[in-house]
Amino acid sequence: MSEQISVEIFDHLVDLAALELNAKQADYLRRQLNNQLASVRELEAVPLDEDIPISLHGVPYEVENSSAPREDEWIPCLDSKAILAQAPQVEDQYIVVPDIPHTTLK
Amino acid sequence: MDLCDLSALELSRLLGEKKTSAVEILESSLRRIGEVDGRPGSLNAGEITPNDRSRVHAMITLTEDLALEQAREVDRKLAAGEKVGPLAGVPFTVKDIFCVKDTPSTAGSRILANFVAPYTATPVERMVAAGALMIGKVNLDEFTYGSSTESSAFQPSTRNPWDTSRVPGGSSGGSTASVAAYEVPLSLGTDTAGSIRQPAAFCGVVGVKPTYGRVSRYGLIAFASSLDCPGPVSRTVTDAASMLQVIAGPDSHDATAATTPVSDYLSNLEMGVRGMRIGLSPDYFRITFPDGQGGFKEQELPAEIEKAVRHAADVLASMGAEIVEDVPMPNTRYGIPAYFVISRVEAASNLHRYDGVKYGLRTTQNYTDLKSMYKLTRNEGFGLQPKLRILMGMYVSAAQYSEQYYKRALRVRTLIRRDFEAAFDPAGNYRLDALLTPTTPTTAFEMDAVYGDSVLMQYADQLTVPANHAGVPGISLPGGLDSAQLPIGIQLLGADYSEDKLFRVARAYEMATESEDWRKVKPKVLR
């Protein structure tokens, strides 16, 4: 059985996912991923007619069971301090993060 | 007999007759927790001791102060002759995947270990408004990703009250264990692929996955948004129905909460099953799973499990239900592979927000720039299961694969849905009121036995996940004990918003089997 996710693809995924793994974790996770993909391969064999639509939710949402959009009414949130209190680093009411380096050229 | 051994219904009755108080009920629950639960899950648990191995460990955070406040308020109202809610004085636990204001809301993950939610989830709010007492937040698989509760970052993870060397199932293992150990009569869980029904089966309790959208998801820390369903865990059908009655219904905070009126689950609960059509499907008496060689293996279920289901069918038939054999549910086997795709895509996206910026963990290691802060934080904060789901989700939703995997899985979901539509169609061949199936392919497995093999672990959900794909409701009920004295779960599946019917069938079965021997056996931790 060929491995679908090579080390290179895996490393790319890890970077996209903003993760950083040690070798042991990487090895385990890549193996599990390939095992899962083998299972997923079963889907490819499912006969699917062209006209079979996708289902976003199992239960169909029709007019009868769908909520209407919200009215445009302001409800002030009184907990902005409690929200901010959860942030790891705050200064002058701003949430602080390290810099994002970007190349300025010319 | 302690107060905590009573059902919610019985407690309400005693309270109504002023034979006890909410504070006494609460104290009884706390005493039971003290006796059987052992130390709560924590991040740095150290060695698991032999003593730990004999305890349930349902709890992560005990909220006894909050519960006491709520209990005193109930008692005050009762004394003053004021109206109280339908669950007044009834203790309950909450799977720690729901946000509760001013309470740690951890999702069983290191990355949220220090997160104190500034708001309360709708179903919890409704429970409290109904007078129920929130006694604690219980353990779960990290972010609900698992079927054994072992993947929680908070250890010791929950153990099965029937045999503490076994898993309680998952991911709502803390919920079902706390109910099975008679710590509380009710718990609020979530079900994405079977996460209420599977642990309910393993722990010998009632677990309900309502129709998708029947209960608001607001405040439920999302796993797979198109599949997640909050639902009740209880020991009796009536208690589950009372609880769903309280938490169900539209919510201005959840656009996917259906506006369909909530049925009265209680009035007709004991009307029996005469004339109802109950189906059995051969596709639920076998499972298909990868053989490890690139092929698939089909296997019959253990005879004891099939026997329990057939026995239930006989019981229902004897009460006047019509049993419909051989209902085809041919797409059942695709439930897991489709789930591997859909749930991972949604999960990966839902986990993007944990980045060390706004809440939860930020790495204490040195970082040079934003990206390294992200990486270090997410690497420290997430366990293996979230990482696995993130990577899988990223892979199958990448632009070049999305058609092949994600879109295809969503179309397979349509096929699974059509199986149910055909079975329940009132003008179709089968015209079922409910489909009767086993809940799980096995009874509770040993701790560490399957953990680590993500594929095998997932296949434990093969009989429960189709209902999540299709959105239809399902209930798992205790259906006897196997030769190892472990609970067997039987499952009832119904059409959209037909919870009232499922409760009725379940209650009929419960009443008819009331005197069966296995009903008298209590979980080992209580013997």
Added chain:
Amino acid sequence: MTEYEAVIGLETHIQLNTKTKIFCSCKADSWADEPNTNICPVCCGLPGVLPVLNKAVVEKAVVLANAMHSEIQPLSYFDRKNYFYPDLPKGYQISQFDQSLGKGGYLDLPIPAANSFDKKAYIRRVSIWKLHIEEDAGKTKNAGNRRFIDFNRCGVPLVEMVTGPDLRTADEAAQYLIRLRQLLRWLGISEADMEKAHLRCDANVSIRVKGETVLNPKTEIKNVNSIEAVRDAIATEIDRQVREVEAGHRIEAWTLEWDEDTGSLKKMRSKETEADYRYFREPDLLPIRMTEEWKAKILAGFPELPLQRRARFVEQYGLPEYDADILTGERRLSDYYEEAVKDYGGDPKKVSNWLMNDVLRMINEQGLNPSEMKLTPQALASLLKLVDGGTINISTGKSLLQKVQDTGRTPEAIVSEEGLGKVSDDSAIRTVCEEVLTESPNEVASYKAGKVTLIGWFVGQVMKKMRGKADAAMARSILEELLK
């Protein structure tokens, strides 16, 4: 020498002026608020929260789509655009990807002669490729080697509108933005203030040899926050690309940033590594179901658009294009004009003259709102009638404008109370004329000696004595008669 032409497409982000944000009940406008005060669990992406769509966002977007001749879809979907950035609390932006609210569309852009190469006015049709609803992100600002994040703006409703590569000059791009801004304000769906980022613009620029139809690699210019800056940045980039191509270099797909202070472009990041956003349907929201009924309700009373009205003003009122353009620059002004014309019943050009020369100056200098002025269109019309009827002269009329605006009283009332009416009584004027001639023997002598141009001076003296109220024509003829 090879002649090049530019190929420009604009991506605009339009902040809708709803009361609240798109998915939560925080207010949309937090311009004056302290950082991180106009926030709630939903717009901060706390664990467990869900978005709930604001109806007004859909309605305003439908109005815009209709104005852009975009096909409004009966069913449109929200999608998640996934990427990591600290101003994006959920780690994904809720947007619309492949089945958005509006499909296609165009804007016909009249390019005035002054902005045209060959000094001839023309129409440029700009196609609309994308028109969808999405949520805004927060704001970040640099602070040394750290970044400060403010979530107040998170979840403010935006419409993203992307044009085809149909614009050919920096001037055309500027004209597009001018017309778009006018339209948004006209429709009342956005304040469209570029300085406040209500209207944001990224420009995609490439060049090609004139006459060719290929599309060459383009650069994307970001961070341009005024119409002048868009024009300057594009012009600068076109020049740079021409220089590069002439020097035999390839144009690379860069993202550029406009530095307004130095008037130069800086490279941001290479587009080759453009992220895969892994779009997928937002499972937390239901599709937007735009029923015919709802659409009809939203579009009931949909206004005549500025360019249509401009054309009609030329046609119906015989106004010069210049007048029509100014009078339709802003909806309330143009409504004002039409009402005044209707009430007045006389020459529409005369109303235009008064409006453009005098009333508009008052509006601009005093920051007035045409629809709320005390000098109502009706008042202006009656004032003009007073002038036409000879009750007052023009200079009295002009000074009356401010008086009506200040007091809110009708021109007639002010004229009669302050005795501003023109004196056309022959004997009263004759008396004053005689006085003037008696008092000015030298001038009378000069006149009689042939310096007849002095008649104007005599009329002036009469007017002065009568505080401007005399009928000047009558005074003149009496004077001429007396001087014979």
